Amino acid sequence: MSKPPRRSGPPRRPSKTGGPARPPFGGKPQRPRRATEQDHVPDGPRAAERAGERGTARPVRDRPVRERAPLERSFNERTGKPGERRPRPDNRSESDERPSRRTDRRPPRRTDERPTRRSEGAAAPAAHRPGAPQRIAKLLARAGVGSRRDIERMIAEGRVSVEGTALTSPALNLASLDGVTVDGNPVAAASATRLYRFHKPTGCLTTARDPKGRATIYDLLPKDLPRLVTIGRLDMNTEGLLLLTNDGELKRAMELPANALIRRYRVRVFGSVNARALEALAEGVTIEGVRYGSINADIEHKSGAYAWLVITITEGKNREVRKVLEHLGLKVARLIRVSYGPFELEDLPVRGVEQIPDDAVSRLRSRLPGK
Known part of the structure; x- marks a missing residue:
């Protein structure tokens, strides 16, 4: 008896309909697979027709599959599992059924409430009350x-x-x-804050007394002025605007680098001025381990080996302008401070003293933190 010819191709796999399994090539017949619920197909003439074309009908469950309840109705009253939602009454909105995230029992804040500023007549904090x-x-x-x-x-x-x-x-x-x-x-009681402009000349120190007996700015001030302290310092060979006040708190606030009050200088230098080196000062510079912040330097006028520069700083460290320019290879021939914060030297004569108006001082105090 002759053997049937061998067929080529992939091995035969068992039928998914539950009928007799087709043995793979060279294998043994497999046991029919048990029908499962996944084998259910919808009823109808077209479904039966398709099943008849395949030679066998897929088993149909004896009862229809129950439809899944909507999410609003799937809340378990007994377990109360998180993530499931309670049935929403008709008189509640979608936002009302969201669980509250508040952990305390304080009433929710109204959306129309806004924080209001303390009125002028309200009591001030104890640290700022007079007395x-x-x-x-x-x-x-x-x-x-x-x-x-x-x-x-x-x-x-x-x-x-x-x-x-x-x-x-x-x-x-x-x-x-x-x-x-x-x-x-x-010590007398604190009086009203006063602020003065003084055009400091060269050749005097910004200090109350000098052990070596050299001249100080207090030797040049009128004797009828109240006791004053300087805001910042100018060295002996620096001239220009120097501010004085009778309020130590105002002095400290104006000197703090964090408040970044602008100090502007006009400088006459000798040497080769490099415009790119001046522009690089805007990124700051470190000299002998001391870091100086952003410095704005512009060339005002240049004539031969001399040039006038305009330097703007906000930190006011000791001899900052001189050290930075000497670091660039420039020799400072003259240094004049022309402004400090909102106050200008203008045409105030040398050794001249002038009181700054109270309204200008009030505007400055309002800008400074903690004043």
């Missing part, structure tokens, strides 16, 4: 004795006393300066 206790360093600074750091240094040196007892720590709050003495002299 409220304040740190002694702040009171002495407002009285024009010096800056807070200077006063803390005086206290450490035992120069500040209260009712005859020398202080050893600045951690003391007082409502007034009654009974407070500095170097044995009573």
Whole structure:
């Protein structure tokens, strides 16, 4: 008896309809697969016709598959599983059924409520009320004795006393300066803030006293002025605008680099001026381990080996302009400060003193943080 010819192609696979399995090439007949629920096909003449074309009908379940309930109706009242939603009443909106994220029992904030500013008649914080206790360093600074750091240094040196007892720590709050003495002299109550412009000449120091006996700016000021402290410093060979005030707090706020008050200078230099090197100062520069921030430098006029530059800084570090220009190979022949913050030197004569109007001081104080 001759063998049937072998057929080529992939092996035969069992039928998915549950009928007799077709043995693969060279294999043994397989057991029919058990029908499952996935074998269900919808009823209808077309379905039966398709099943008849395949030679066998797919098994049909004896009961229809129950449709899945909508999400709103799938909430389990007994378990209350998270992620399922309760049936929504007809009188509730879609946003009402969302669970609240609030963990406290405070009433929700109304959307039309907005934070309002404290009215002028409302009570101010205790630290800013007139007569409220304040740190002694702040009171002495407002009285024009010096800056807070200077006063803390005086206290450490035992120069500040209260009712005859020398202080050893600045951690003391007082409502007034009654009974407070500095170097044995009573301190007057703080007066209204005053600010002055002074055209400093060369050849004098910006200090109250000099151990070597050299001239200071206080030797040039009129004797009828109140006790004043300088805002910033100008070295002996620098001239121009110097601000003085009787308010140590204002002095400190205007000197802070964080407040970035602009200081503008006109500088006469000798040497080869490199425009690109001046432009690079806008990114800052490090000299002998000291980092100087952004500096704006422009060439105002150039004639031969000399040039006039306009330098703008905001930090005001010690001899900053001179050190930066010397780092670029330029020799400073003359240095004039023409402005500090919103105040200009203008045509104020050398050694001239002029009080700045109170409204200009008020506008400045409103711009400074904490003033």
